[in-house]
Structures are given as structure tokens and as C-alpha cells.
Amino acid sequence: MNALIIIDMQNDFMPEGPLGVKEAEEIIPVINNLMDRFDNVFASQDWHPKHHVSFASTHNKKPFEKIQLDHGDQTLWPDHCIQDTFGAELVTGLRRSKIRRVFQKGVGTDIDSYSAFFDNAQQRKTGLDEYLKELKVNTLYFTGVALDYCVKYSAIDAKNLGYDVYIILDACKGIHEDLDPILKELQEKGIHTITSDALAEL
Numbered sequence: 001m002n003a004l005i006i007i008d009m010q011n012d013f014m015p016e017g018p019l020g021v022k023e024a025e026e027i028i029p030v031i032n033n034l035m036d037r038f039d040n041v042f043a044s045q046d047w048h049p050k051h052h053v054s055f056a057s058t059h060n061k062k063p064f065e066k067i068q069l070d071h072g073d074q075t076l077w078p079d080h081c082i083q084d085t086f087g088a089e090l091v092t093g094l095r096r097s098k099i100r101r102v103f104q105k106g107v108g109t110d111i112d113s114y115s116a117f118f119d120n121a122q123q124r125k126t127g128l129d130e131y132l133k134e135l136k137v138n139t140l141y142f143t144g145v146a147l148d149y150c151v152k153y154s155a156i157d158a159k160n161l162g163y164d165v166y167i168i169l170d171a172c173k174g175i176h177e178d179l180d181p182i183l184k185e186l187q188e189k190g191i192h193t194i195t196s197d198a199l200a201e202l
Helices: 024-035 128-134 147-160 180-188 196-201
Strands: 002-007 041-046 066-069 072-075 101-105 139-145 164-173 192-194
Touching: 002 024, 002 147, 024 139, 024 164, 024 196, 041 128, 041 147, 101 128, 139 147, 147 164, 147 180, 164 196, 180 192, 192 196
Parallel strands: 002 041, 002 139, 041 101, 139 164, 164 192
Antiparallel strands: 066 072
């Protein structure tokens, strides 16, 4: 059984947001069209408390600097997707009525969570894997932002958890201009890349 996973399509990640991904709004209609091809559609949502460890403001540093935490390197980001704010809401225009359930991540103050499955130390689970296993889902198709961060780590975790994993390239946007190294890394891990047109032909 298949499922479509929509990663972090939230207001703060749109181009006008504090952590905007260039042209992210352009994939909204692509994702909306994809939803009709799946019975199971789920979304992840960054859901940070104020003063989150990943915020540059928490450490009086500049965005995109790096610090060392117990679990490894942490890139510091502009404040984003703070719980119960407009910026954390799923973006306007996304067909939320088609999404069966939203799984929140990054909910603890002390650790970031790029993946839709675990925090960055692989300790705290979001519940997504358990829910998918209950539904007997075995193949996942990923969309959303950012391809080189949260989509990437979600796809890698999904592969490690035993799913067959696809990334729908024209339904994703990344932060970096050159995404070829990321795509090569994902393909070397056995993660498939596909376009929405090719998916329609399967």
C-alpha cells in the first residue's frame, strides 16, 4: 500500500517567510494534484516552542551559523514555525481536507527534528512510522520542503525503517541551488527519484 507524505508545507517556509524556500509556492498545485492519486495522504509540521535550540536568537548568534550540541552539529535558523502561530500553519492553498493526519516534529525545546519520523538524535518518535505500519503501508512518496533538509532526512529514515521510498522531484524545492549532490546521496542509499508525470504512468 502506498502513501503520500507532504513535508513541512508551512507559511514560514514559503518565499516570504523567515526561512523561505525559493519558489516553494510553485509546488502547491503539484502536491494538490498528487493527492487525488493516493488514499493515504499525511503531512509533517515543524512545531517549535519559543526559544528553540535551533533558533539563532536563542544563542545570540546569526542565522546559519553552526554550533555543537551533544548529538552533533546544529545549524542555527531564523525563528520559524513557532507553535500556534500563523507561520507554523500549513500553507494556504494546500488541500488540507485530503490530509488524513498531520505529524508534528521539533516539539521539544532542546533538539531539532528534520525528519518526519524522529528527532535529530533518533530518540523521540513522531508516531508516523507506527501509524503507517498499522495501515500496512510499505511504499512512501515524499513531497515538500526543503529537499536538502527535511525531505532528505525523512526519506533516509523511511528507507532505514524498511519502506520503499520515492521522492517526487517536481513536488519538492530545496534551499541550495545545486541539489545534484543531495540527489546522488539519496540514490546511493536506494531512494528512488521520480516526477509526477512518471508517477501517473505507473
